[in-house]
Amino acid sequence: MNQPNTTRRRMLQGMGVGGAAALAGCSGRPGLSAVDPNTGGEPAEAADLEPAKAVDVDRVAADPRDLPPPITRDEPAVVPVTLETEEVVxxxxPGVTFTYMTFNRQIPGPFVRTRVGDTVDLTFRNNTSSTMAHNVDFHACRGPGGGAEATTVGPGEETNLKFKVTYPGAFIYHCAVANVDYHISSGMFGIILVEPEEGLPEVDHEFYLGQHEVYTNGDTGQEGHHQFDFEKMADENPTYSLINGEKYAITPGKYDEMNVKTDETVRIFYGVGGPNQFSSFHAIGSVWDEVWSQGSIASEPQRYVQTTPVLPGSTAIVTMHSPVPGGYKLVDHALSRVARKGALAIVNVEGPEPPEVFDPAE
Structure with a gap:
């Protein structure tokens, strides 16, 4: 077997990151729709948009590393949780603004970690700047609306809810007021994990990602301020399909935050808010070593899965590792969502090159 050419290998790895842009970067000319079937493929003029607005936050993408550590206690506890809903621009x-709806100014909302038998002590607050009522429905909660009815509050209001988590798994939570699809599409979803009493197997890294689709009155990449488009949502024709709320958010070109070594194991909690489309979750250049479909920790995992479906309003827990260094693209394998609408994240793996596993020709 030939020894790898290190310089060329590094160049190829660089192309792997750039290749993400190649795979994911064909959004067409700003201000024009990509194809008009009525003009033989000539671009059509897009809708007029307001100029891009001043932003309230520089970032809505949740840091994928920002989740509580695994639970080591062996008794139930009261877990305090504070969620504040806020509408932010x-x-x-770049150049495309949107008014998101968020839990704690991030998408997905904060990762809530509990253990079977715990009691969640939720403080739920609607920011005074909000323009509408919000609430939260926990799929891990046994009770009317998953708590939605008990937590509905108007701007400037606050309430409290306590509920016991009685079954293990990774579950979605989301806003569930009228026009629930509008609120979820605008960013109001997250994951609550309920660990089994015996805990989870040890891994070296855990990451938290969430996918949703956004429906706007503009075209993908069209500069300006995008308003929400209810007709596009009814037709299930999104402008963007996003991982962590921004186009290509968790990649070296933006927030380069998923970095591991070749001898390390990774667990990913992946939630799909939807509101309509499921994700075909796939790692390019690897497989999922284990998959707990729908976040069902109580079930035995599937092994060596190439692509796993994650339904809207559901989750998957997956593990992976790679003995070969490089950039590993995490995608929805409905690949037009990657190449044109933003559904991409990258895990960067560093370490020695193993020619016995992967040896590109010089």
Missing amino acids: AEIE
Whole structure:
């Protein structure tokens, strides 16, 4: 077997990151729709947009590393959780602003970690700047609306809810007021994990990602301020499909935050808010070593899965590792969502090159 050419290998790895942009970067000319079937493929003029607005936050993408550590206690506890709903203007991509709805100014909302038998002590607050009522429905909660009825509050209001988590798994939570699809599409979803009493197997890294689609009155990449488009949502024709709320958010070109070594194991909690489309979750250049479909920790995992479906309003827990260094693209394998609408994250793996596993020709 030939020894790898290190310089060329590094160049190829660089192309792997750039290749993400190649795979994911064909959004067409700003201000024009990509194809008009009525003009033989000639671009059509897009809708007029307001100029991009000043942003309230520089970032809505949740840091994928920002989740509580695994639970080591062996008795139930009261877990305090504070969620504040806030409507904020931020960029989906440079030059494109949108008014998101968020839990704690991030998408997905904060990762809530509990253990079977715990009691969640929730403080739920609606920011005074909000323009509408909000609430939260926990799929891990046994009770009317998953708590939605008990937590509905108007701008400037606050309430409290306590509920016991009685079954293990990774579950979505989301806003569930009228026009629930509008609120979820605008960013109001997250994951609550309920660990089994025996805990989870040890890994070296855990990451938290969430996918949703956004429906706007503009085209993908069209500069300006995008308003929400209810007709596009009814037709299930999103402008963007996003991982962590921004186009290509968790990549070296933006927030380069998923970095591991070749001898390390990774667990990913992946939630799909939807509101309509499921994700075909896939790692390019690897497989999922283990998959707990729908976050069902109580079930035995599937092994060596190439692509796993994650339904809207559900989750997957997956593990992976790679003995070969490089950039590993995490995508929705409905690949037009990657190449044109933003659904991409990258895990960067560093370490020695193993020619016995992967040896590109010089």
